[in-house]
Amino acid sequence: MDFNHLAELLFPHITETPEDMEKRFPRRELPEGAVVSRFAPSPTGFVHFGGLFPSTVAERLAHQSGGVFYLRIEDTDAKREVEGAAEGLIKTLATYGINFDEGAILDESGKISDKGAYGPYKQSKRGTIYQTFAKQLVREGKAYPCFSTEEELDELAQVNKKEEIKNTDWQAEAESRRAKMLAQRNFTMEEVEEHLAQGHPFVVRILAGGDAEKKIKFTDLVKGTIEFPENDEDFVLLKSDGIPTYHFAHAVDDHLMGTTHVIRGEEWLPSLPKHVQLFGYLGFKLPKYMHIAQIMRLDENGNKKKLSKRDMGANMDDYTRMGYCPEAVCEYVMTLLNSNYEEWHAKNQDKPYTAFPFSVKKMSVSGCLFDFNKLNDVSKNILSRMSAEEVYEKLSVWADEFDPEFGAVLAADKEKAVKILAIGRGGKKPRKDLATWADAKPYMGFFYDEFFAMEDSYPAGFDAEDIKKTLSSFLETYNYADDMNTWFGKVKAIAESLGFASDMKAYKASPEAYKGNVADISAFIRVAVTGKQNAPDLYTVMQIIGEEKTRARIENALKAL
């Protein structure tokens, strides 16, 4: 077989050689230890929480080491491509602090363009580059054309329909698949010429040189040493449209673009033998690999499952919608990525997470469950440390988009809103009422007549007359100008006049001696003023609501009793 002839037959339009490519993309000159990593999504939808994980690692590693972090768009599957997805991906990533030094970037007009010397950064535009290497492989007898038609492969494809997996005899399938593939190898030049003459489409397959009986060892930066069989599968390098598969594009691009660390989800682990073989065939140096454990969710049977696109919390835009601020999500991601992050953060509260020395060694090998409790806790801490002003600004942005009615109320009186948000803020032990912006309205809505409602009833077990008397006495003695002590003194006086304990300790000592205590009296007033049994400090609440409205609400409550 004349492989040179075959290569020319298959790729007559390719005139450049791999050497030309090496010249076009010279090795990067970076300091020792600098990591070049990339995020390489396919533009098929939104950013997935599972994608934020490896991209955060890649970003940290590159920027922490003074290296390069770039974005490559893997748009090799035109069928699945979604209009505008790439743009959305870049924007979302940016809100989570994932910024690229190089690659596909968004220009001022919101269009994607290239930045950097190793482009194009969209794989669909690198066709001839891949074909140059494919031609070389054919020339060396390491790859060959396969003219199998779609129909012929269709029956094999049936195996991959998930529902049928259980009922399929895998052994038989695997053998038949292998037989078909091997049959492709036995072609003659005449056959190829004949197919080509008739314009039949073909794919280029690798001529797998591996022996599945033989094991090779490989070291993954996260997983450690793993052993797997050599690749013996003639997988597709170039699809019939001349565009490469992931495997081939990965080898060519990551080599040419100088990637030092390939950071990806662990679902790629099984295809590692393919990649090792390909890099070997192409004479490329294998990059370092990090296969990151997946984020899991619990399915209806209580089993862990890979977080998939449909799941709650998968789409990063969901977090925006739910009102999580990006800092909280980033920090949560860090706690999952590096177990010692929390410890570090406790000691460095004022520093951003980017100051944390991220360590590959500390990464977990096994997949973890997504935990909203933990996210909420992280988020509460972050929000509690913000100034009232900052909370106001961010809350407003969220509300304007997702709860315009609330947004309008906030905008109408900024001073009041900031005052409300300032309650219990600052100092060593700030209040932690909010985990998300969506928590704000339920928490503070009662301050505004627009959202005020009698949500809770009065505490049970008390005489309605006592509640009435409490409210009316309070109205009589209420003075907006009172300071807190004076104010509370009056509440206590009401308690005593009605036979309620004004001193909690005294009440606890002998509860049977009283009808109730000041807390109950306060609760009557609180419900009347806020419509809720639980609210921040009543005195402060009344100061913000104002004398007039406070009185009005109590009067209304009295009427309703």
Add this chain to the structure above:
RNA sequence: GGCCCGUUGGUCAAGCGGCUAAGACGUAGCCCUCUCAAGGCUGAAUCAUGGGUUCGAUUCCCGUACGGGUCACCA
């Protein structure tokens, strides 16, 4: 089914041959307190399993079970 990976409390996890097996979230109780949110204190709860190796295994090796991933002209 083949091939890979994994398994410390409900969750995230420290651990790296000898410890009363950290810590965080959650949870229970108590304290503080005008309720809540905090804060403080206390508690319950973990090494999947069977064999080795060893004076000694959560830690090392092998098997088993369970869980996960993957097996496309998708990435």
